[in-house]
Amino acid sequence: MEKKIILDGIVVAKHVKDQLKDRIEELKGKDVVPCLATILVGDDPSSETYVRMKGNACEKLGILSKRIHMSKDTTTQELLEKIAELNNDPSVHGILLQHPVPGHIDERKAFEAIAIEKDVDGVTSLGYGQTAFGFGEYPSCTPAAILEIMDFYKLSAEGMHAVVVGRSPILGKPVSALLLNRNATVTTCHSYTKNLPQIVKQADIVVAAVGKPNFIKGEWIKEGAIVLDAGYNEGNIGDAEYESCAEKAFAITPVPGGVGPVTISMLLKHTVHAAEKIAEIQGKHK
C-alpha cells in the first residue's frame, strides 16, 4: 500500500489563517475591523476552553473578539434579546452561540434568532438549507473543516462511498450534505442504524461524528479508507479509536491536531468573509 497520510490539522489551519492576513489588512484600510461575537451560556469547563480558543485565535489574527458570557440561569428570552442586540450591532460581523447551552434553554430557537448574514457558524435552518442546496456561504465550521482538509490533501470525494456516523444539526447532517454536493454516495448512520460495523466497512470515507470516545473501531474500517474524526470528547479523545483505525486507513486525522484546529480557522475565514460583505455594502453607499 501507499504510504499512510496523517492529515495534519495544524498545517491546514495555518494555511487557512495565512491566507486571511492580507484580507484582514485590506479591510482595515477601509476602516473595517472584522469582529466575531461569541456567546457562552453557563460554565461548562470544556465549552469555556473552546470559546476561549476561538476568541484567542481571532485576536492573534487581528479579528476583534467580543466575548459574551451569560450565567447558567439565563432564560431563552434573555438569550434571544442578547442575540437581537448583536444582530443590530453594525460592528459585529459574525455570531457564534456555543453549543450546548443549558438544558432549560431552547437552543434551536436561539440558533434560529441569529441573522443569516451573521451566521458564520452555520447553525440556522436557513444556513443549513443553503448548504444542502449547494450555495450556502457559511456551512457549519466542523463540516467545512472536513472538506478543507480533504481539499488541502487533494482527497476527492467524487464517486466515493462516504459513511457519516452521526446526524446532529451542525455536524452529521451538514457534512453529509457537503459530501453529497461533492458527488459522494453518502450514508448517514445514527443510533438506530442496524449493522453499523458492516456499513462502515463499506466506506471509502468515514466521518466520525457521534460524540462517543473511541467508538469506531479499526476492525470496522476498510483497508485504504479515509478516516476523518470530528470527535471532541473529554480528554481530547476522538470518536475513532486512533491506533486501530490508523492501521487500516490510507489517511486519518488525529485528535488532537486534526479537525479541531481547522474548525476554528474556518470560523475565522467565515467572519472575515462576513466583514468583507459589509465593507462592500458600505463602500457602495459612500
Ligand SMILES: Nc1nc(=O)c2c([nH]1)NC[C@@H]1CN(c3ccc(C(=O)N[C@@H](CCC(=O)O)C(=O)O)cc3)C=[N+]21
Ligand atoms: N456553535 C458551536 N460551533 C462549534 O463549532 C462548536 C460548538 N458550538 N460546540 C463545541 C464544538 C467543539 N468544537 C471544537 C473546536 C475546536 C477544537 C480544537 O481545536 N481542539 C484541539 C484541542 C483542544 C485543546 O487543546 O484543548 C484539537 O483538536 O487539536 C475542538 C472542538 C467546536 N464546536
